[in-house]
Amino acid sequence: MYIPASFREARSEILHAFMQAHPLGLLITHGPSGLQASPLPFLLYPDEGECGVLRAHLARANPHWQDLQGLLECLVVFQGPQAYVTPSWYPSKAETHRAVPTWNYTAVHAWGRPEVTEDAAWLLRQLKDLTEQHEQRRPEPWALRDLPDDYLAGQLKAIIGIEIPLQRIEGKFKLSQNRNAADRAGVTRGLRDGQDPHRNEAVADLVEYAGISKQL
Template sequence: MLYQPPAFREERPEVLRGLIRSARLAMLVSNGPDGVPDVTHLPLLLVEDGAGAFIIGHFARGNPHWRRLAEAGCAVAVFPGVEAYVSPNWYASKAEHGKVVPTWNYEAVHAEGPVEIVEDAERLHDFVSRLTEAHEAAQPRPWSVGDAPAPFVAGQLRGIVGVSLRVERLAGKRKLSQNRTPADRDGAIAGLGASADARDQDAASAMRAVAEGD
């Protein structure tokens, strides 16, 4: 279960869905048979229709996780957002009393629910097509599954197994210095914004948006 202190809890459905859609590589986690969780890193896609909200993706057929997932019956999909180290040197309060320590700011969404293993070729083709369309959308000339020969695609589909997680609970956390004074928060935003690392700059932008009441 995601630890959500009140200052960092995010419950707005549109924000949670936005974070899921902006995530690139997610994690699917389920209970393993030996007491250690099974974890697979893979792209996942949020789809919504009249039946509800679902997270879809696919495993390599050789990955034993999907068989154990079928036995577990439920899973958690973890979607990361921005993340960055925050140095206490950036806090205004450091000069005032020195009682400051480093921290890490980040965003994350957990989608929990029952799972279905999908081996039907038609549904697998749909899953792969949806994922491809989502990730090719930014390309100047998007590639589609239909660009590859049908027999080749059919062979590739035999090497994967689909998964569909029905979303029963979304839990979101945006730890972006909401618990700091405005001066400390502004200092952290400035420090991250001045970084040459694009990940730090993205975190600064997210912190700024939260400070402005996004």
Template sequence: MYLPPHFAETDETVLRALIRAHPLGLLVSSSDTELLANPVPFLLSERDGATLLRAHLSKANPQWRHIKDGARVLVAFQGGDTYVTPSWYAGKAEHGKVVPTWNYAMVQARGEARVHEGADWLHPQVSELTDTHEAARPAPWAVSDAPETFVAAQLRGIVGIEIEVSELTGKWKVSQNRQEADRRGVEGGLRHEGQEAMADMVARHGGLADT
């Protein structure tokens, strides 16, 4: 990923928070003949100081067959993003030398992947993934709500993917490269359009939050 220093986010607490908030990652792997990429919901955890990503794929998806134990993979997690109009820049009125751009936050995780088959690994993964996303619902659904024989049959149709992350890279491209007046214009424009989350990122990373 192209990463100018002023866009780099290195705080792993911030990087993990984005993954948890946007858990649908793009799993990218390669074989001798092709590149494969699939969107997959991940669980993030830490074990013995290592960051782990866990997910599952359908057995009908050929990607898992390309991910042998120890294969290197990339997972890209896309956070908030938005178009930025040059009309928000103070520089538009001053000199007109402005162009549109796109603001976004992204985390890329690289590491070694292992494939898991069998209900002893898959059942806890599927249950935790379900519980995580059902927790805030008024009447959360649980895997145990379905008949055991049905669940067992579903588990036979999937395989688990576990990635031990060796590198987390974060890019927060949120107008840090603009002059302060332009950053303030972007923040104000975003708030006017109701894009509070991105406006907060522009303010925080652009040094405007406490001024």
């Protein structure tokens, strides 16, 4: 991924937190069947391996899992908030007219060697961890134990597990860090403007935070 220095995020704790906050990753491979991509909800285990370990599962009916066997490397792309940025938000545009539209976005790319498993105990643990992760904030969390045993057994037979020990992670947070303070403030105001069609509070918060971090 092309990452200018001003947009690079290399702190592992930030990258891990981003992946956990935006767990739907796009698994990309180039194997015997050519290029394939599958969006999957991943669980990150940050304290395992060199750079953490990703775990997920695919439907057995999805042929993508067969290409993972023996594959040396795969890429998982995690994307966060993103928004269009008009040059009309830049105070400098009124002075120089030297500004063009752009896009602010956040992304993390993670590489590793995928491993495939059909082990029932592994799959059960993965489903339990995944369910608990996303149900824990609900007042009455759903749990695997709510399923009839025969139904759960059938579901386990219908999926394939994936484990990816990560070897490298890169983060690109393009949040107007290449603009001056006045222009960054203009972007934040524009993204918070309730009358603007490109209003985006999530990106506004990130642009503001990136500006503060730049000053530290």
